[in-house]
């Protein structure tokens with residue numbers, strides 16, 4: 001495992017573990033997964049040096065936090081535990097009460113990273129950050145983070161807090177490179193962190209799926225990347241992933257992760273449907289892509305133009321009917 005060069009204790013692993021899948025029905029992994037496999041994934045991840053574990057109060061309405069907390073057990077102290085507040089009512093007393101509830105579900109006295117899940121479109125961050133600041137003062141929260149924030153709003157959140165907002169958790173993968181424009185340069189220049197979510201584009205970049213074999217669950221039924229048209233469009237990118245993977249005796253998913261974390265300010269938090277997937281994802285931290293490989297993957301990502309926006313609506317409706 002490799003770690004970010006940022007002053008946290010413990011250090012943040014370059015590959016973490018996303019736990020939306022734990023106990024969230026929309027992934028469709030079932031009770032056996034939530035009751036047993038999820039905990040084995042966590043224990044094995046710790047064995048392999050993974051320190052960053054990401055959850056949220058809304059994942060399975062608290063169930064993900066509970067499963068993660070139980071799985072960590074006595075090894076809680078060796079990980080960097082991150083959860084998120086959903087800012088429906090972003091006033092300081094509510095923020096404080098919600099942090100306590102998350103900590104209780106996680107069975108911990110310290111949230112190493114407490115993130116605002118998404119910007120509230122109506123309320124600016126001053127009130128949330130007053131709550132965050134109080135939580136830091138009493139020692140329940142270590143670092144404050146945000147998620148799905150623009151650079152401008154990230155900086156405004158820092159101004160409101162009065163010191164660093166360590167991280168911004170955003171979608172970043174070969175299928176969506178928008179953080180490269182502003183967030184990555186800012187993070188690199190100011191010792192901040194971009195936490196890449198959906199780094200495998202929810203499994204698209206594993207190369208397992210095409211128009212004849214599409215994943216059947218609610219999350220991906222709602223994700224336009226899994227439309228047959230877009231799976232066709234992704235085939236060249238998957239082809240380049242396979243070529244680079246062959247050269248490293250790796251898998252396309254591992255190469256997709258190695259590409260994401262090649263930037264020094266990035267850590268990725270792939271979810272996993274099995275222990276084997278998590279093991280393979282953790283091993284991706286040690287893959288070094290050559291410049292020409294990185295360039296070829298970036299170029300292939302540039303040519304990948306999925307249909308998006310309004311034009312996906314009829315295609316999504318057709319796909320649902322066929323499903």
Ligand SMILES: NC(=O)c1ccc[n+]([C@@H]2O[C@H](COP(=O)([O-])OP(=O)(O)OC[C@H]3O[C@@H](n4cnc5c(N)ncnc54)[C@H](OP(=O)(O)O)[C@@H]3O)[C@@H](O)[C@H]2O)c1
Nearest residue numbers: 018019020197198199200201202203206253270271273277
């Ligand atoms: N802040 C936010 O708004 C936000 C939004 C989304 C996610 N997140 C966080 O980010 C985490 C990861 O994102 P995500 O779950 O959306 O997408 P992801 O990590 O890109 O995809 C996860 C899925 O990819 C497949 N997969 C994982 N490892 C694999 C491997 N080695 N080989 C082949 N397939 C593999 C698995 O699905 P199958 O095996 O079923 O194909 C797995 O469930 C979440 O758990 C959550 O913590 C945050």
